[in-house]
Amino acid sequence: MKKLNIGIIGYGFMGRAHSNAYRKVNHFFDLKYQPILKAVCARNADNAKAFAEKWGYASVETDWRKLIERDDVDLIDICTPNNTHAEIAIAAARAGKMILCEKPLALNAEEAEKMVAAVEKAKVANMVWYNYRRCPAVVLAKQLIDEGKLGRIFHYRAKFLQDWTISPDLPQGGAALWRLDVKAAGSGVTGDLLAHCIDTAMWLNGSIDSVSAMTETFIKERKHQLTGKVEKVGIDDACAFLARFSNGSLATFESTRYARGHKALYTFEINGEHASIFWDLHDLHRLQYFDHRDEGRVRGWRNIHVSDGDQPYMKNWWVPGLQIGYEHSFVHQVADFLAGLADGKPARPDFKDGLATDYATDAVLKSARTGQWEKVKKAK
Numbered sequence: 001m002k003k004l005n006i007g008i009i010g011y012g013f014m015g016r017a018h019s020n021a022y023r024k025v026n027h028f029f030d031l032k033y034q035p036i037l038k039a040v041c042a043r044n045a046d047n048a049k050a051f052a053e054k055w056g057y058a059s060v061e062t063d064w065r066k067l068i069e070r071d072d073v074d075l076i077d078i079c080t081p082n083n084t085h086a087e088i089a090i091a092a093a094r095a096g097k098m099i100l101c102e103k104p105l106a107l108n109a110e111e112a113e114k115m116v117a118a119v120e121k122a123k124v125a126n127m128v129w130y131n132y133r134r135c136p137a138v139v140l141a142k143q144l145i146d147e148g149k150l151g152r153i154f155h156y157r158a159k160f161l162q163d164w165t166i167s168p169d170l171p172q173g174g175a176a177l178w179r180l181d182v183k184a185a186g187s188g189v190t191g192d193l194l195a196h197c198i199d200t201a202m203w204l205n206g207s208i209d210s211v212s213a214m215t216e217t218f219i220k221e222r223k224h225q226l227t228g229k230v231e232k233v234g235i236d237d238a239c240a241f242l243a244r245f246s247n248g249s250l251a252t253f254e255s256t257r258y259a260r261g262h263k264a265l266y267t268f269e270i271n272g273e274h275a276s277i278f279w280d281l282h283d284l285h286r287l288q289y290f291d292h293r294d295e296g297r298v299r300g301w302r303n304i305h306v307s308d309g310d311q312p313y314m315k316n317w318w319v320p321g322l323q324i325g326y327e328h329s330f331v332h333q334v335a336d337f338l339a340g341l342a343d344g345k346p347a348r349p350d351f352k353d354g355l356a357t358d359y360a361t362d363a364v365l366k367s368a369r370t371g372q373w374e375k376v377k378k379a380k
């Protein structure tokens, strides 16, 4: 088994999700590579040390540049806010490191293009953590679509709803609240939540040609945690857009952090000529499937509990009937990345796929500004 030394930057939500995946992956998947938790990097040395002890990292860095310079680190995992991705990834590529980068790939497509150029020039393995592609039920949806079970696709409908920023007293910026600060996040729900919906959608249903969007910022000013001053809010609190896919299907996408009662309601529905599919993150191990070709008397929506050995990834886990959850999508992503390294077939989404999503989110934000339909650039 080859050892792959990991240097992770950031120990927040994703730092934990990825560390958990590195620790579990070799217990459940037969792979030729083994991730070794070599170093964690964060600006606060005490917090980084505590994280290293808890998760089993061998060492700590407080400056990501030092981490990148280290000869004993093979792969840089970027788990920091969006405004840091480009600088870190470009430097890591130049140093010849493999890179796993959190989504969205960058603040905008202009930055993402530079990141793609850097990894292509350095010829280093790269991937973006659009982890919902690795939920077994979503992979089953992909298989059914690719096998032609749905026939021609007419509609794609996606939503990602939350409710955690409704209070006007919530400050913007700083630890945990960087998502509300446009300088750190790049955009609001469009880059944070719709980016997930767009990545899944383009994977399942092909590229998006054009979009027509509206956005709103409901709370216009918030106190900034770092400056202590009341500042203008630059992110979109809510976004809804129409899209035309290259295959001729029509789509609606909606995301907000103002849908009282919803915490992470990511759903998509796809309607085809023969069949329809529905998936819900709150019930992520299930796929709802309706096939019009079923015998009429028993035709109806099937509620498929994706837990059997012949369903995606499930032979690696428990016995049929026992489901898995959110964290396993990250384990699957690491497993696929390591398998891709071994067999020379790189796992996706890679940086170029991440750029394609950034082209789409840029077009959405532009359309919301211009009030016009906007074309979505294709990542070549």
Ligand SMILES: NC(=O)c1ccc[n+]([C@@H]2O[C@H](COP(=O)([O-])OP(=O)(O)OC[C@H]3O[C@@H](n4cnc5c(N)ncnc54)[C@H](O)[C@@H]3O)[C@@H](O)[C@H]2O)c1
Pocket (backbone or CB within 6 Å): 009, 010, 011, 012, 013, 014, 015, 041, 042, 043, 064, 078, 079, 080, 081, 082, 084, 102, 103, 104, 129, 130, 131, 175, 176, 177, 178, 192
């Ligand atoms: N794939 C997913 O489903 C998913 C979910 C959540 C977040 N994300 C993405 O992951 C990234 C991180 O989000 P999060 O929720 O983990 O954030 P978080 O606020 O929980 O953690 C961010 C971490 O980055 C550290 N950090 C910030 N600037 C740094 C710097 N210059 N050097 C070193 N460390 C630095 C912070 O100290 C913190 O440990 C974002 O790009 C976000 O969009 C993806």
